[in-house]
Amino acid sequence: MNEKNGINQTYARVYNNKLVLTKLREKEMSGTLIGQELNLSNASVSSIIKDLLEKNIIKISKIESKTNVGRKQVYYTLNEDYGLICVISLSDKKARIVLSNIKEEILEDVQKEFNQYNLVTIYEMILKTKSIIEEKFKDIPLKSIIISIPGRVNDKNGQLQLSKQFDNSLFEGENNILSLFKRYFNCEVKIMNDIVLKSYGERAKGQLQNDKNALLLHIDEGIGSSFILNGKLYRGEDGYAGEIGLFRINNEYLDEIVSLRALREKLKLDSTNELITKYHQDKLIFETCNQSGRILGKLLKDIQEFLNLSKIIITGRVTFFGENYLKLITEEVNKAYKPAEINYSLLSENSDIIGGIYKAVNDLLSERSEICQPIMANER
Numbered sequence: 001m002n003e004k005n006g007i008n009q010t011y012a013r014v015y016n017n018k019l020v021l022t023k024l025r026e027k028e029m030s031g032t033l034i035g036q037e038l039n040l041s042n043a044s045v046s047s048i049i050k051d052l053l054e055k056n057i058i059k060i061s062k063i064e065s066k067t068n069v070g071r072k073q074v075y076y077t078l079n080e081d082y083g084l085i086c087v088i089s090l091s092d093k094k095a096r097i098v099l100s101n102i103k104e105e106i107l108e109d110v111q112k113e114f115n116q117y118n119l120v121t122i123y124e125m126i127l128k129t130k131s132i133i134e135e136k137f138k139d140i141p142l143k144s145i146i147i148s149i150p151g152r153v154n155d156k157n158g159q160l161q162l163s164k165q166f167d168n169s170l171f172e173g174e175n176n177i178l179s180l181f182k183r184y185f186n187c188e189v190k191i192m193n194d195i196v197l198k199s200y201g202e203r204a205k206g207q208l209q210n211d212k213n214a215l216l217l218h219i220d221e222g223i224g225s226s227f228i229l230n231g232k233l234y235r236g237e238d239g240y241a242g243e244i245g246l247f248r249i250n251n252e253y254l255d256e257i258v259s260l261r262a263l264r265e266k267l268k269l270d271s272t273n274e275l276i277t278k279y280h281q282d283k284l285i286f287e288t289c290n291q292s293g294r295i296l297g298k299l300l301k302d303i304q305e306f307l308n309l310s311k312i313i314i315t316g317r318v319t320f321f322g323e324n325y326l327k328l329i330t331e332e333v334n335k336a337y338k339p340a341e342i343n344y345s346l347l348s349e350n351s352d353i354i355g356g357i358y359k360a361v362n363d364l365l366s367e368r369s370e371i372c373q374p375i376m377a378n379e380r
Helices: 002-026 033-038 044-052 120-136 177-184 194-205 261-268 272-279 283-307 317-321 323-332 348-364
Strands: 058-064 074-078 083-092 095-103 104-114 140-150 160-162 189-195 214-219 225-228 232-234 312-315 341-344
Touching: 002 044, 002 074, 002 104, 002 140, 002 194, 002 348, 033 074, 044 074, 058 283, 074 194, 083 348, 095 120, 104 120, 120 177, 120 272, 140 177, 140 194, 140 348, 177 189, 189 194, 189 348, 194 214, 194 225, 194 232, 194 341, 194 348, 261 272, 272 283, 272 317, 312 317, 312 323, 317 323, 317 341, 323 341
Parallel strands: 083 140, 140 189, 214 312, 312 341
Antiparallel strands: 058 074, 083 095, 095 104, 214 225, 225 232
């Protein structure tokens, strides 16, 4: 019985540690305010704060007194020097290395364009990341790396199953992306699908913060999507759910009709930038792109009838087509019995970066992490 009580008390402490960290993630707070909002005793809050200060995950942000007498109020916040988060985005031919602290404040953002990702490209990203950290942040430990990539990523083993932008050798043998990063960085490394990370970004900082049933649709060089159903991100058995580009319309994959790559090739244009510019100038290009948009809208209308979503958010460079393109998609979806609200993302190309940082901090502050485990008396 005593052993069971001890287990229950330990779990309660871990859970309370997480609650306190979640509150401090939102804003700086005093111990008194934390206790009031979480309904914890002064003794419990004091013990938790002491643990978290010893682990260096939080710090004192200010001490103030509202009167000249009495006890001063001590405020706490997450310690930005606790550790670095690195998100590396390898999507849509533009690579980004972004470093953040656990307050989700971006410290560094480096970008470079690549036509294809191969072993040389990945080594260049690794060396650049190490260089930035050693030159600017050598006193802050790197806690996590999340690599955002397009294509099918197996949630169970991190393997990439499908992507035209990557050399196949990067996902097999000793020189696969995951092994290379783990070899050079002493921290947790994860590979995640870029659309999944964009969904985290929209749920954390974007337009899906309060939606329990929604669709995030990314249209750029290819097409990807992510469904939020009953308040949870739906990934399917292995993490492959959301490959909306593989829907077939008149014996063609949707990706071959709607993606910017497909439109660019059909119109014999040299670049996506040229496609976007001429969409606003050339009548034929305008009508061709809009026709593909209507096809997309009709499919989204069928999905809406099936899933009864509250919101559909569109991301990617297709958003540069502007309101005309969005309007005609909306017209088709509005033919559903109960239409969904459709908008372009307000996070633009930053959504997977925001989502990656958010996910990494979530993992760091989770109940499973060392941070939330209480420090025992004999460890002090």
